[in-house]
Amino acid sequence: MKREVPLLISMAAGLFVLIGFFVPHPAIRTGYDKIQQWVIIVVAFTYVLGMANVLHLNVKQIQKRSRDWPYKVALVAGILVTMAVGFSEGTKYLDDNTGFSWIYNNMYSAMSATMFSLLAFFIASAAFRAFRVRTVEALLLAVAAFILMLGRVPIGSLIHPALPQVADWLMEVPQNAAKRGILMGAALGVMATGFRIILGIERTYGSDGGA
Amino acid sequence: MSIFSALHRLDRRWIFLTVGLLVVVPLLTGFHIAPVRPSARAKGFYDAVQRVPEGSTVVLAGDYDPGTIAENYPMHLAAVRHLMSRNIKIIAVELYPGGPPLADRVLHIAGEEFHKQERVDYVNLGFKSGNEVVMSQMGSSIPVTFPADRSGVPVNRIPVMKGVENFGQIALLVSISAGYPGTKEWVQQVVSRYHVPMVAGVTAVSAPEYYPYLQAGQLQGLLGGMAGAAEYEVLVGHPALATRGMDAQSLAHIFIAFMILLGNLAALPQRSSTGRK
Numbered sequence: 001m002k003r004e005v006p007l008l009i010s011m012a013a014g015l016f017v018l019i020g021f022f023v024p025h026p027a028i029r030t031g032y033d034k035i036q037q038w039v040i041i042v043v044a045f046t047y048v049l050g051m052a053n054v055l056h057l058n059v060k061q062i063q064k065r066s067r068d069w070p071y072k073v074a075l076v077a078g079i080l081v082t083m084a085v086g087f088s089e090g091t092k093y094l095d096d097n098t099g100f101s102w103i104y105n106n107m108y109s110a111m112s113a114t115m116f117s118l119l120a121f122f123i124a125s126a127a128f129r130a131f132r133v134r135t136v137e138a139l140l141l142a143v144a145a146f147i148l149m150l151g152r153v154p155i156g157s158l159i160h161p162a163l164p165q166v167a168d169w170l171m172e173v174p175q176n177a178a179k180r181g182i183l184m185g186a187a188l189g190v191m192a193t194g195f196r197i198i199l200g201i202e203r204t205y206g207s208d209g210g211a
Numbered sequence: 212m213s214i215f216s217a218l219h220r221l222d223r224r225w226i227f228l229t230v231g232l233l234v235v236v237p238l239l240t241g242f243h244i245a246p247v248r249p250s251a252r253a254k255g256f257y258d259a260v261q262r263v264p265e266g267s268t269v270v271l272a273g274d275y276d277p278g279t280i281a282e283n284y285p286m287h288l289a290a291v292r293h294l295m296s297r298n299i300k301i302i303a304v305e306l307y308p309g310g311p312p313l314a315d316r317v318l319h320i321a322g323e324e325f326h327k328q329e330r331v332d333y334v335n336l337g338f339k340s341g342n343e344v345v346m347s348q349m350g351s352s353i354p355v356t357f358p359a360d361r362s363g364v365p366v367n368r369i370p371v372m373k374g375v376e377n378f379g380q381i382a383l384l385v386s387i388s389a390g391y392p393g394t395k396e397w398v399q400q401v402v403s404r405y406h407v408p409m410v411a412g413v414t415a416v417s418a419p420e421y422y423p424y425l426q427a428g429q430l431q432g433l434l435g436g437m438a439g440a441a442e443y444e445v446l447v448g449h450p451a452l453a454t455r456g457m458d459a460q461s462l463a464h465i466f467i468a469f470m471i472l473l474g475n476l477a478a479l480p481q482r483s484s485t486g487r488k
Contacts, residue, residue, distance in 0.1 A: 021347075032351075033348065033355070036341075036344050037355070040339065043340045043341045043344070044340045044341075047340060091362075094315075104312055112309070113278065115278060120463055123467060124226050125226050128221070128474040129474060130474075131471045131474060133475050149464040153464050154244065154247050154441075155244050155245050155465065158244070164248070168251075175422065176422045176423060179422060
């Protein structure tokens with residue numbers, strides 16, 4: 001019973017949502033919309049669960065003084081301070097001159113953008129240290145990379161007027177063909193997994209891990 | 212010490228310093244290397260906005276956060292400027308928790324430039340958790356999915372939301388996206404079911420993923436990374452952040468290409484000795 005009931009609920013919900021996607025009849029649509037509204041509420045609660053989990057794991061590691069524990073102190077302090085500031089400002093926390101906005105603009109934004117910007121430095125370093133042309137395939141990759149890197153920026157047309165067109169061709173023909181194949185393969189995989197869950201063959205979501 | 216071994220032992224901090232200078236100097240001095248030429252993808256984006264009749268309403272999805280601000284923010288701002296210049300009403304939504312303040316910022320900047328009123332000409336409905344389910348639910352009812360705007364004002368008291376029930380009243384879907392959930396999910400959940408015309412602005416690294424949708428006509432235009440944003444800024448006639456950044460990006464790309472060549476040159480003696488063995 002402990003295994004069959006969750007399976008039946010999954011099967012019924014899966015089938016109903018699948019039908020609802022294709023059938024806009026009000027008899028189906030009303031229930032379909034209701035389920036979607038429930039999902040939105042349930043997903044919102046997962047944020048609370050996720051944060052509780054982050055706090056629980058990190059506080060435990062701080063207590064044990066495990067590796068890099070000072071960073072975990074910074075993480076936990078960051079979460080608690082941001083939450084405290086946000087809650088203390090009530091519904092006004094969205095206004096421009098609040099402490100919450102200050103944290104968002106001057107800490108969160110700056111740190112997030114910095115992480116992304118580091119890519120430029122590491123890509124340049126990796127290009128020098130790791131991109132070795134040892135095979136024909138690596139040579140093809142290097143040539144394509146050169147054309148795309150130079151053809152995609154304004155300076156490319158100064159180097160050679162045809163460079164942007166060649167870069168576009170590479171993106172629109174060979175790249176697109178490969179990407180389309182990958183997309184189709186992934187879509188078939190998702191469909192197969194969906195059917196396996198609906199039919200009760202895939203049970204890894206259950207508490208018994210599908211055993 | 213041969214030049215090859217010197218190259219082999221090159222401290223990577225010199226590479227970091229050079230990249231830093233190549234990016235910072237053009238941004239600070241504003242020197243200009245080459246003009247930005249709009250691609251067919253950027254023109255497609257521009258033309259799709261141009262085709263929207265004045266007074267229509269569009270959904271603007273700002274699905275990114277400060278992590279990709281360098282690429283997504285300029286295209287977001289340029290899109291809002293373009294829409295407002297054509298008197299098109301904007302309903303902004305975000306599926307990234309860190310996105311709403313950025314959407315607020317672009318809407319307020321462009322709103323002041325074009326003398327638009329919040330909630331009359333544009334509204335930011337804010338963040339909603341649920342990813343694809345939010346998109347799908349908007350197809351049934353936007354007011355049910357977003358009962359209030361970001362500041363908590365109920366949608367039935369927001370003039371720009373008057374008469375808007377679902378995607379049937381939306382002339383265009385503009386997706387500014389950093390990944391999941393974003394452009395791909397909007398195409399799958401909204402374009403394929405409700406046939407709303409759609410354009411997208413995405414990060415350069417994710418742009419190749421959307422070419423099949425562009426070629427199939429499910430996307431009418433695509434801006435890829437800062438280069439796409441710069442092309443669009445030129446088309447809109449308001450060169451700004453992205454256009455200024457293109458010279459820095461040009462130099463950084465040339466340097467990375469040069470690094471690949473140099474790295475292989477440095478590895479030449481090692482390779483020939485391995486070959487002899």
